[in-house]
Amino acid sequence: MKYAFLFSIVLFTNLQAFTQSFTVKGTVISEESEKPLPYAQVAFYPSGSDDISAGSTTDGQGEFSVQLAPGKYRFMVSFVGYEDFTRDIEVASEDANLGKIAISKNVEVMEEVTVEGDEVVRKPILTTMEGMEIRPDQTIANIGGTLLDILRNTPSVNVSDDGAVSLRGSGSTNVLIDGRNSALATDLEQIPASAIEKVQIINNPNARYDAESDGGVINIILKQGEDLGTKARAEVTTGTRWRTNANFNVSRKTEIFSIYGGYSYRNWPRVGRGETVRETYDNMERLKQFTADERHDKEHTVNYGTDYYWGQNKISFEGVFNTEKENDLEAISTTLTDMQTSENLLSYVRNNNESENNYTTDNALIYERSFDDKEQSLRALTSVSIRGQEEDQAIDVYNNALIPENRNPDRLERSHTNEFRNTSIVQIDYVQPLSIGKIETGYKSTFRNFLNDYTYEIYDEELEDFRNQDSISNQFDYSDQIHALYGIFSGEVGEFNYALGVRAEQTFVRSELINTNEVNTQQYLDFFPSVQADYALNEENTLKATYSRRIDRPNAWMLNPFPDFADSLNVRIGDPNLQPEYINSFELGHMLDLGRFNLTSNAFYRRIDGQVDWIVRVLDGISYRGPQNLNVSNLYGVELINTTEITDWWVVNASYSIFEVQVDGTNLDNSFTNRGLSWYAKLTTDVSLPWGINLQLTGNYFAPEIEAQGRDLARYYLDASLQKHFWDKQLSLSASFRDVFDTRNFAGENYGPDFFQSFEWKRETQILLLTASYTFRKEL
Structure with a gap:
């Protein structure tokens, strides 16, 4: 184990890629008040990908600045109480100023994308009004594992040695696959972690869900088609x-x-x-x-x-x-x-x-x-x-x-x-x-x-x-x-x-x-x-x-x-x-x-x-x-x-x-x-x-x-x-x-x-x- 650990560090530190980058900046404001929004979260995704390349949090004046390699990106702004804002941009051969980005209010609590500087801040747990949402790809320990490995690292969830799942002390949970009752749920170890987009934990489900189970609902969302x-x-x-x-x-x-x-x-x-x-x-x-x-x-x-x-x-x-x-x-x-x-x-x-x-x-x-x-x-x-x-x-x-x-x-x-x-x-x-x-x-x-x-x-x-x-x-x-x-x-x-x-x-x-x-x-x-x-x-x-x-x-x-x-x-x-x-x-x-x-x-x-x-x-x-x-x-x-x-x-x-x-x-x-x-x-x-x-x-x-x-x-x-x-x-x-x-x-x-x-x-x-x-x- 000790030598494998050292070998992995040596392997990672000797494989590096170097890319020219340019500065992309802008200012996030409220569409209603036209005032700057401090601490809004900004993320840039390569076109066709859900992996964040770079991001930032706006400062006290609503401004942000990041470094990006040339290419096409999907630009996203998130802020609590506001609708998510997205736009396709292209970084060519010079610095870019996106100007003022106005986002509108929304009564719903939005999912968060938290990034800082050029490094992704991993946020595998997103809290919602119904419970929480788990992003498995944000937890490295899930890689190469199964759905049970994801659940072992999920708050509120307890997985016994024989694979039984309990939620907040209850051994009875309603496990759904893409919102449906499925025979796949009888053996959660057969579902690879790489096939899972997200896991929703609904501790106190409303009348939309089956009344089955006392612990709540665990909804497994499988990966499907990506962007265009x-x-x-x-x-x-x-x-x-x-x-x-x-x-x-x-x-x-x-x-x-x-x-x-x-x-x-x-x-x-x-x-x-x-x-x-x-x-x-x-x-x-x-x-x-x-x-x-x-x-x-x-x-x-x-x-x-x-x-x-x-x-x-x-x-x-x-x-x-x-x-x-x-x-x-x-x-x-x-x-x-x-x-x-x-x-x-x-x-x-x-x-x-x-x-x-x-x-x-x-x-x-x-x-x-x-x-x-x-x-x-x-x-x-x-x-x-x-x-x-x-x-x-x-x-x-x-x-x-x-x-x-x-x-x-x-x-x-x-x-x-x-x-x-x-x-x-x-x-x-x-x-x-x-x-x-x-x-x-x-x-x-x-x-x-x-x-x-x-x-x-x-x-x-x-x-x-x-x-x-x-x-x-x-x-x-x-x-x-x-x-x-x-x-x-x-x-x-x-x-x-x-x-x-x-x-x-x-x-x-x-x-x-x-x-x-x-x-x-x-x-x-x-x-x-x-x-x-x-x-x-x-x-x-x-x-x-x-x-x-x-x-x-x-x-x-x-x-x-x-x-x-x-x-x-x-x-x-x-x-x-x-x-x-x-x-x-x-x-x-x-x-x-x-x-x-x-x-x-x-x-x-x-x-x-x-x-x-x-x-x-x-x-x-x-x-x-x-x-x-x-x-x-x-x-x-x-x-x-x-x-x-x-x-x-x-x-x-x-x-x-x-x-x-x-x-x-x-x-x-x-x-x-x-x-x-x-x-x-x-x-x-x-x-x-x-x-x-x-x-x-x-x-x-x-x-x-x-x-x-x-x-x-x-x-x-x-x-x-x-x-x-x-x-x-x-x-x-x-x-x-x-x-x-x-x-x-x-x-x-x-x-x-x-x-x-x-x-x-x-x-x-x-x-x-x-x-x-x-x-x-x-x-x-």
């Missing part, structure tokens, strides 16, 4: 254990059509280890399990799309196709001892060889109509998202051993899983401006189907063949329909903006355990109001308040009552009678923008009726883990998000969240009551080093977090990255050092009246990644 012209980009990442991630994207856009596509290859081997210790007090036994895991994962992803424009109409087709082949080896060594005598009661090794073949496809047809009034719009879409998974397991069991000896296994087991998911959507949204505000309304129908066919067999010595285990093998068929209507009225009174909405959702659920003919149906109609308001105290300070009522429906896995015996001593089992959670969520926030210092503060509260938690019960030495409805849980806390430009070459992005969780599960057992304080902090600091090198350090800390029967323990780690651009940023080289001190793990504790259990899982997270990317541009 042709653009292509290639990126290759290689790392320790010969990890490989290669991407190629190309787009072509004219005045009447655009077409884009991309291909990604990912080969991501990894290893891991785990330990579980469980003590049961009714029989005074101690169980110890040691797990060694090895995974080989290869994926191919193709994304594609086209747009066609005529008049005020646009029709689009967009899609993604992914295939994945995975081979895993999991070895579990188990010992069971008497806690009083230390006598060894049981020992065995269970080797599980697993092969998996998956595919995911997501396609959408979208129609959009614009009008002379920019506030008026019509959008309709239909989409189909499918995921198929086929998995085979071959299990060898060696009794009375901790290390497999050179002998045949004592028992042979095998299983086969065939899984199919289908999500289809029909949706239409319309916005109509009025003299006193505007009305948004829409309709959406979602049809989902989940079919799981699981076969489990044990080798029979007498038959000399595998025998099906009817008590474990099962077929589970789940389907639901959600039909929704919503309406939102929004308006303004001076500096006060508000939006009042309500969403109605009719839900139909049907689940069937085919081999036992057990059918469970549910249907219910719910109404979900939402309120949003903000008030601009002045150009630097804005207050906001939001409320929403939401629902979190149990998924198919939670409803499947058949046990999962992947580990015979730790069994997962669902409940077909599980009921949805109902959530009331409140938030009060303040946004402060002082140019070089930005601070967003949010106080939030959530009450969850019917809270679903995973409950562990130990019977005859076997742990059974399953979801159950509790009475209620309450969560309240405070979140701070800050960006500070300390100097022209040093910028810090920091976030901090602290929250109290109270869980009441006395409807199940008086012991299922818990409360605790948890917090987490994330820090990204960017330093512009000599020779045009950017250094970025990203640190994360997650304090212990409680559950009904225990808690997850603290996690913390640090990533370090270097990046340098060449040839007007067409070529970029970067090196990322993940988990520099090898501290990232996942551990926790569970307990009940008759048992205590602790676990720790550690995957290989200390890795080095080297990435090279090149952008090809051709203007019209």
Whole structure:
């Protein structure tokens, strides 16, 4: 690691490009008052690119001055409370004065582009009235990674070791792809970071969004066509254990059509280890399990799309196709001892060889109509998202051993899983401006189907063949329909903006355990109001308040009552009678923008009726883990998000969240009551080093977090990255050092009246990644 770090610095410092430059200056003024605007943000983008070449912040007289190489640029001015201003310019062979640039006021809070001098000030987090917006390309640590890596570096978001995502302490979030429910969201690790344009975090969504989930909405916006012209980009990442991630994207856009596509290859081997210790007090036994895991994962992803424009109409087709082949080896060594005598009661090794073949496809047809009034719009879409998974397991069991000896296994087991998911959507949204505000309304129908066919067999010595285990093998068929209507009225009174909405959702659920003919149906109609308001105290300070009522429906896995015996001593089992959670969520926030210092503060509260938690019960030495409805849980806390430009070459992005969780599960057992304080902090600091090198350090800390029967323990780690651009940023080289001190793990504790259990899982997270990317541009 040390030598690789030094090698990267030497590599970057010896590759430099020298270009003649000219001075471009101007003055930014308010169109209404014609007065200069100090601290407005100015940026210059090469034509056909979203990478900033240079920029500045206006001084006290509204003036700016930057150095630019000859070429064509898209010039942009941003200032809080004003509309963004853009103009195409060309720098030829002399200095240029753009004169006075007048920008007009806008009641909406605009996205910020923060730049200073010739160096980009990285601002990966843009706070908005609904939450925040994440620009993945502004965090070097994301390069060569996946969507999960982006979320790990995102405020409010917590990603567990198995890829589960939680938002502000809630494990239930509605993850959308381009605003749609998609099968891609079932495996976020399959989406490469290079394919993502931005990530929207909506903590308290209004009636426009599905009422699903208590944590909020995470909307993943994939890259599509770029500006006018042709653009292509290639990126290759290689790392320790010969990890490989290669991407190629190309787009072509004219005045009447655009077409884009991309291909990604990912080969991501990894290893891991785990330990579980469980003590049961009714029989005074101690169980110890040691797990060694090895995974080989290869994926191919193709994304594609086209747009066609005529008049005020646009029709689009967009899609993604992914295939994945995975081979895993999991070895579990188990010992069971008497806690009083230390006598060894049981020992065995269970080797599980697993092969998996998956595919995911997501396609959408979208129609959009614009009008002379920019506030008026019509959008309709239909989409189909499918995921198929086929998995085979071959299990060898060696009794009375901790290390497999050179002998045949004592028992042979095998299983086969065939899984199919289908999500289809029909949706239409319309916005109509009025003299006193505007009305948004829409309709959406979602049809989902989940079919799981699981076969489990044990080798029979007498038959000399595998025998099906009817008590474990099962077929589970789940389907639901959600039909929704919503309406939102929004308006303004001076500096006060508000939006009042309500969403109605009719839900139909049907689940069937085919081999036992057990059918469970549910249907219910719910109404979900939402309120949003903000008030601009002045150009630097804005207050906001939001409320929403939401629902979190149990998924198919939670409803499947058949046990999962992947580990015979730790069994997962669902409940077909599980009921949805109902959530009331409140938030009060303040946004402060002082140019070089930005601070967003949010106080939030959530009450969850019917809270679903995973409950562990130990019977005859076997742990059974399953979801159950509790009475209620309450969560309240405070979140701070800050960006500070300390100097022209040093910028810090920091976030901090602290929250109290109270869980009441006395409807199940008086012991299922818990409360605790948890917090987490994330820090990204960017330093512009000599020779045009950017250094970025990203640190994360997650304090212990409680559950009904225990808690997850603290996690913390640090990533370090270097990046340098060449040839007007067409070529970029970067090196990322993940988990520099090898501290990232996942551990926790569970307990009940008759048992205590602790676990720790550690995957290989200390890795080095080297990435090279090149952008090809051709203007019209």
